Amino acid sequence: MELDGKIIGIISNDFKEEELSGKKVKDIITKKTDEALKMVKLDSSIKEELFDNLSSRDKGKVILASHLHEKEIKLVNFSKGMIKKDLEYFNNLFKRIISYGRKIILIDKNTELFLNCVDHIYIIENNTIIYETKNIFDAILTKYIDLPKIVEFILASKENGIRLDYYVEIDELLKAIYRIKS
Amino acid sequence: MNINENRNYVILSNCINNELLDKFKDYPIINNMNYLDLKSKLEFFSSKRIVFNETFYYLKNNEKKEILDLLNKQNIKYIIITSNVEEVLYGEYLIVYDYDKIAVEGLTKEVLKEEKILKKLGFGLPFIVDLSIQLEFYECLDKVYFDVDSLVGELWN
Structure with missing residues (x-):
C-alpha cells in the first residue's frame, strides 16, 4: 500500500x-x-x-x-x-x-x-x-475517530456560528477567543 | 491502598507497570480489549468493582461513555488506570502517581486545581479545564467547565 x-x-x-x-x-x-x-x-x-x-x-x-x-x-x-x-x-x-x-x-x-x-x-x-x-480539522474524520480536544472545540464553535482559525496551540486559541469576547 | 467502595477512581500515572498493577490485584483487571468484547464481558460481570488497565486507550469517547453507563446501571464501581489526563474526568476521585509515589490525590475537581503540580509532572490539565481556567482569569468566564459542549454553549450563546 x-x-x-x-x-x-x-x-x-x-x-x-x-x-x-x-x-x-x-x-x-x-x-x-x-x-x-x-x-x-x-x-x-x-x-x-x-x-x-x-x-x-x-x-x-x-x-x-x-x-x-x-x-x-x-x-x-x-x-x-x-x-x-x-x-x-x-x-x-x-x-x-x-x-x-x-x-x-x-x-x-x-x-x-x-x-x-x-x-x-x-x-x-x-x-x-x-x-x-x-x-x-477535517470534520469527516469525526465519523472514524475522536479528534484532538482543541480541534473538537474549534469544530464545535463553528457549529455554533463562530469561525475560529485552525489553531493548534492553546495560547493562540485563547487570544482569538479574547479578541472575540472583548 | 484504601479504596472507598462507593467511589469511582482514576489513577493517573507516568509509569504504568506491573508494580502499579499489583496494588489492585484484589480486583479483576481488564487490559487490552475491544469495545464489543468488553461490553459483552460486562453484561455478565459478577464483581462489584473492576479495574481498567489502559483499556480506555483502545476505546472511542462514545464507547467509553457507554461502558461507564453500563457499569453505573449495574452498580459496578470502577478504577481507570491511565496516563492520559483527558480521562481523569471519568472518575470522582483522582490519585496522581509520579512513578511509585502518590503526588496528589483527592476529589477530581479539587485535584485539578493543583495545576502547577500536574504541569510540573508533565501530565498537564485536560484541555477544556485548562482553557476555561485561562478564560476565567481573563474574565471571559466565571467558572471552570469540564466538557466541550458546556464550554462552547456558555462562550458563544
Missing part, C-alpha cells in the same frame, strides 16, 4: 503491536544502543531490563529506539502510556528524524499525537484506505 507523506497518521485496527515479550532491552535495540536510548529519553541502565517489566510508556520508547536507524519507521500505538509532555517531545523528535530523509508511520489511537505533526491521515479498514486527508 503506497502512502503519501513524511509523517503519516493511520487510524486502523489492522496493525498489531510488536510482540517483544521475553526479550531484554539490549537485545531489542541492537544498533547504537546508548545513543538511541538517549534520543528517546531513556537511561542506559534500562538495557538489562526485560521488556515485560517496563512501563507501557517505556515500551513505546524502546520500540522507537530500536527502529531509529530504519528508513521507514512504523510505530503501532506508540502513544500508549505516554503523558502530554512526551507527546510534545516526540512531536519535535519526529520532525527532526524526517529532516534526515526518513519516513514515519504512526498507527495510533490517540490523535493528540497527530496534532501539528502528521502531514497525511489515513483511515484503513481491512487493508483498504477508506478515507484520507491532509487536514486534522
Whole structure:
C-alpha cells in the first residue's frame, strides 16, 4: 500500500503491536544502543531490563529506539502510556528524524499525537484506505475517530456560528477567543 | 491502598507497570480489549468493582461513555488506570502517581486545581479545564467547565 507523506497518521485496527515479550532491552535495540536510548529519553541502565517489566510508556520508547536507524519507521500505538509532555517531545523528535530523509508511520489511537505533526491521515479498514486527508480539522474524520480536544472545540464553535482559525496551540486559541469576547 | 467502595477512581500515572498493577490485584483487571468484547464481558460481570488497565486507550469517547453507563446501571464501581489526563474526568476521585509515589490525590475537581503540580509532572490539565481556567482569569468566564459542549454553549450563546 503506497502512502503519501513524511509523517503519516493511520487510524486502523489492522496493525498489531510488536510482540517483544521475553526479550531484554539490549537485545531489542541492537544498533547504537546508548545513543538511541538517549534520543528517546531513556537511561542506559534500562538495557538489562526485560521488556515485560517496563512501563507501557517505556515500551513505546524502546520500540522507537530500536527502529531509529530504519528508513521507514512504523510505530503501532506508540502513544500508549505516554503523558502530554512526551507527546510534545516526540512531536519535535519526529520532525527532526524526517529532516534526515526518513519516513514515519504512526498507527495510533490517540490523535493528540497527530496534532501539528502528521502531514497525511489515513483511515484503513481491512487493508483498504477508506478515507484520507491532509487536514486534522477535517470534520469527516469525526465519523472514524475522536479528534484532538482543541480541534473538537474549534469544530464545535463553528457549529455554533463562530469561525475560529485552525489553531493548534492553546495560547493562540485563547487570544482569538479574547479578541472575540472583548 | 484504601479504596472507598462507593467511589469511582482514576489513577493517573507516568509509569504504568506491573508494580502499579499489583496494588489492585484484589480486583479483576481488564487490559487490552475491544469495545464489543468488553461490553459483552460486562453484561455478565459478577464483581462489584473492576479495574481498567489502559483499556480506555483502545476505546472511542462514545464507547467509553457507554461502558461507564453500563457499569453505573449495574452498580459496578470502577478504577481507570491511565496516563492520559483527558480521562481523569471519568472518575470522582483522582490519585496522581509520579512513578511509585502518590503526588496528589483527592476529589477530581479539587485535584485539578493543583495545576502547577500536574504541569510540573508533565501530565498537564485536560484541555477544556485548562482553557476555561485561562478564560476565567481573563474574565471571559466565571467558572471552570469540564466538557466541550458546556464550554462552547456558555462562550458563544
